[in-house]
Amino acid sequence: MPPNSPPDDYDNAGLVAREGPHDNAQAYSVSEISAVLKRTVEDRFGHVRLRGELSGVKRAASGHLYCALKDDKAVIDGVMWRGSTARLPFRPEDGLEVVATGKLTTYPGRSKYQIVIDTMELAGEGALLALLEKTKARLEAEGLFAASRKRPLPFIPRRIGVVTSPTGAVIRDILHRLADRFPSDVLVWPVMVQGKGAAEQVAAAVRGFAELPEHGDLARPDLLIVARGGGSIEDLWSFNEEIVVRAVAESPIPTICAVGHETDTTLADFAADRRAPTPTAAAEMAVPVLADLAGFIGDLAHRQRRCAMRPVTLGRERLAARAERLPDLKTLLQPQAQKLDDLAERLRRGLKDRAAHARERLQSDSARLSVPLLRQRFLAKRDRLAAARLAPALLTKRALEDARNLDAQTRIFRSLDPKAPLKRGFVLVRGQEGALLTDQRSAMRAARLRIEFKDGEVEAVPAGGATPKPLRPRKAPLKSDKPGQQDLFG
Incomplete structure (x- = not known):
């Protein structure tokens, strides 16, 4: 074997993967390894509490909440299902420091691990106050705290x-x-x-x-x-x-x-x-305080009475001041009483003098009222009357003048008689009270009309009225059987 030759397993590597009967390195599929990782993470971290700052908070239309928890070195995704979000005591926002309780799991679709949050709490009073300030600023920007919205309280609800x-x-x-x-x-x-x-x-x-x-x-x-x-x-x-x-x-x-x-x-x-x-x-x-209110109302009533009585009090004071300036009644009446006594004395003396003067005149006239003197005057007046002669022409002339004046007055009376035209077919229209009506407007306003003909009266009603009852014709005045007074000049 050359000194730099690879191990046997590399020697066995080829173009096509092969598995030997004693090979422990079994090939996993991606789904299988994802499932294994999911079970491993959930078994190891089935209940954890994470403290971090919320970031990227968003609520889906389904009601689920998606966010991320981060600190200065790392970040982890988080999800909160709809049933858990309904129990949240506050509204999650970016920047809040919270403590999330839940379990770690993986999301095979993105090969990421995340925390499924069951509960979420604010990390201390500082975070709570920060949330309070954010909410306050947001609502204040909407105008909910504006002074113009404040209404006065009712005085007595x-x-x-x-x-x-x-x-x-x-x-x-x-x-x-x-x-x-x-x-x-x-x-x-x-x-x-x-x-x-x-x-x-x-x-x-x-x-x-x-x-x-x-x-x-x-x-x-x-x-x-x-x-x-x-x-x-x-x-x-x-x-x-x-x-x-x-x-x-x-x-x-x-x-x-x-x-x-x-x-x-x-x-x-x-x-x-x-x-x-x-x-x-x-x-x-x-x-308000009922006793204070009653006292205030009582004070107002007292002030009202004082205001009402003040003109009376001032009037009394002015009347008393003016009454003091008036002179005494006896002093005012003394000159008049003295004048009355003076006039009474003058009247007494005047009556006495007048009676004396009348007595003197009566005594002086008694001589002129003697019986011989009165008989002489009577005889003189009788002789004068016997000597006077009354000419018939004087009486006739006076009678003719009076007859002409009487005829003229009679003609004027007949021309002014309002009932004279009744004989020529005219009528007189009167109201219910008997007043004479001379125009159509007055007749239409009357409730009933009395129409007088030469031989009597008839009641009528303007358009739409009730049917009137005919009046009985007036009876002509009875002629006296006794002969009238003879004309002194006829």
Whole structure:
């Protein structure tokens, strides 16, 4: 054998592969070796926990989650099936440091190994805070935390809705505080406030209150309080979930968020219309103090009464001031009383003087009223009357003038008589009250018409009225059997 000759197995190598009867190096197919590797890896690494940074996170339409876990020196692919992703307590994003629990396996289609993730957790509070900041920045960019979205709280809500746990101290503190300040109608929607499914229950409660009718026994509240007690960031994480933040921001009801203590802050606080440091403070924000409100109303009523009485008080003061300036009543009446006494005295003296003067005139006239003097005057007047002669022409002339005047007045009267034309076929139209109607418009407005002919009256109704009853004709005045007064000049 030459010194540089190959071993026997190389000597046996040829163009076509052959397997000897005692050959232990069996040839595997690619599928077989892939299956062997898969079983080996899964048996050796059936349960592992990997810590790394998420990269290339994407969710398929089927619901499966694909990602990669990496550190500064290596990277490994990961997959999370749809059933496991539904149980995730947070939303995986690139850059988050997580601890993934699952098993290692291989993917024969690409000759790669990967981890099938069953559960995924954030690697410490730092990663949790990093996720919180990313979610906050994304929602803030959408405008969910804008100040322009904040609405004022109702001054006195008729009904208050509370979303919280029904068994904790939070609901008792809220009810107790409301009862002390302003007893109100409270509607509680019980939910879980931490753990799996808490975020979905809180969001469903907020949206459920918004869907209630505005009127009725179970009417929509005027104010909503979302409350929870204090705890760690993990305990309060449900109120950082996007589903809760969006439900609070989209609620048509003004909302107060009171989650945790004064130093605790969640994303729901930024989306709410008002943040309360504690649930008790939320109750204080919701309603005013009834006693203070009653005192304020009483003060307003007192001020109103003072304003109403002030003009009266000022009027009294002005009246009293002016009354003091008026002179005394006796002082005002003294000159008039003196003048009255003076006039009374003058009247008494005047009557006395007038009576004396009348007595003197009567005494002087008595001489002229003597019987001989009156008889003499009577005889003189009788003689004068006997000497007078009455000419007939004077009486006749006066009678003719009066007769002509009477005829003229009679003709004027007959020409002005409104019933004279009735004898020539004309009629007089009167209303129901007897007023004379001279135009068509007045006749159409009247309910009934009275038409007067020369021999009587008839009732009529304008177009469309009821059929009138004929009136009885007026009876002519009875002629007296006694002869009339004779004409003095006839």
